[in-house]
Amino acid sequence: MGSIGVYFWRFQETNRISQLFEQTNGYVYINLQLAVYVNDVLTFLLGYCCFFSMIKFVQLFRFNQRVSLFAETLKSCAKELISFSLMFTIVFMAFLSLFYLLFISKLSTCSSLLQTAQMLFEMTLMKFDASQISGADAFLGPFCFTLFMLLVVFVCLSMFFSIIIDSFHHAKDNQKEDQIMLSFMLTKFLRWTGLKRLNQEEIQEERDSRMRSQYFDPIENFPDRIDQLLEALNKIYIDQKRELARLEKAGL
Template sequence: RIGELFEETNGYVYINLQLASYINDILTFLFAFCCFFGTIKFVRLCRFNQRMNLFIHTLQYAGKELISFAMMFSIVFMSFICLFYLLFVSQLDECSSLLKTSQMLFEMSLMKFDAHELSGAAPFLGPFCFSLYIILVVFVCMSMFITIINDSFRRARENVNDKQEIFSYMLNKFQRWIGLKQTNEEERDALMRSEHFNPIERFPKKIDELIDAITRVRIIVLIIHAYCC
């Protein structure tokens, strides 16, 4: 369409490329997420490595607790962002916007801060808010996070199978493929259930999954449409 307009008018026509730029941005965002999740899936190739397998199991055990902790930490962190922003918005350049305030608090969590600026901005409120943030966020919240990871790591180390190696896995698969090794009873039962499972019983579940997928696609389309408009 754009090429035809240029050919008809020899380039002397105004073409609004705003919609095309929006669509290009959306496709770029989708491509970025696809690359991200596609790269993350390469972690499955490292599941035979003992440390990587331990890392994956640790995240699996700590998943629900980390989600709860993230919700709690986000509430606490947002409250401190509002506190520092409203108190020092007219006195510190680091608190001139919410984004800069969050960046300053994140640097304070990493122990990169200038206490003299806070003291100069407010002799009492500066050190008080700073001490309150260090106690609640750095000491309490970070200790909770480390405790969750430590407990999940201990559970994963107790339950992970350290004897799983890629060579033995490939050898077992090859032996079963050529018929030198028979499958055990549990694997045989699972195979029989998968082969003789009645598909009618799974039909309602598949319908629910289809409805959920259609709903997700519809939500994505509405978001893209709202973004383009």
Template structure:
């Protein structure tokens, strides 16, 4: 809404300006459209990152929790890898653009070259078109890109994810993972979706019995207090009897 308001404001200013002056020195419509597109892009990224935050609500699910912990552990390594991969990828974009800009339609611009290389990463390419553009440089650059980007860089990325996933699986809290299935099961029982089985009844009775059961060691301090109270009363009684006997003798 904010982007549309800004663009409408710029357009209204352009209309008023053209009304008073009779001409427009530069295109306000193009500027308004450009600013509107930028704000839409920013709004899209805000929605994306805001929606990703909702994943934290599902952290009690074992698989989602493993995903979150893995990404958190690999954050620094992924940032370093992204910088390195961006440099390598942009180097190949420039290489393919400068070599085949006049020979391949898919390399007519830097953006088109980046799109073609991305498709090559997904193994979607036309080998005859590349080899027809240059008999030696085409297959050589293609092989170099596949070897460095697909084999080396993708292997490094998978290694980072696998190592951090293994560490996350070792350090995960199993007690926390049992909360979500327990809550889901209790909710299904509460709404009558599933009926309680004999094991559930036995578990419920066991919980009740455990709540009513007192371990003897738990009552040990109370017993000690009662024993000391009895000893104190016996001592006081004997002391009073001894004092009475002394008075009688006197």
């Protein structure tokens, strides 16, 4: 709805500028700042709409086992990720203020808050120049750098990966059986229509599964055989007792 409203706003602004240009024949200064601003806002909104629309396609492929596992993992770790994001934002803003105030006059990458944030994100991705930081200050540079690496890279990122891994195992253990059956049916249908051919590994795996289904371990089947033998002996004993009772009644 917001995108539609901004679109009509841009349409009206475009008509206003066109009418003004037509009336003055272009001899009057026309301020295009508002039009550019509205166009940028509309571009941002359309980008977000396209992003969330593409994310919605995950629901269409929920019958696939891997896509469903991905969606369930994100759903199960949503609350933990929100809490972690708040904590990470506080820690990151603290280091952002620290690096900006300490090295604003010594490093070009810390000349503004935006550039400082970009430098810290690059440090999180292990892309940094340690000599430049240590050259800015002999003590504070290495100290702040080491503190950032310990708290953000090792502690915070380890917590993030732990949340994702735990949610993945939880979603995998609680995965629905119908999704597995749908994936199995889809695979069988593709093989039957010839759209998907088996590779060498899948052929070998299918042969192994057939051999495992036909193989009977005598040790594993031994208790069942004993039960069958006891049932047969019990039946013979009961039949003999009935026959003796019948003969006694007949006086034989």
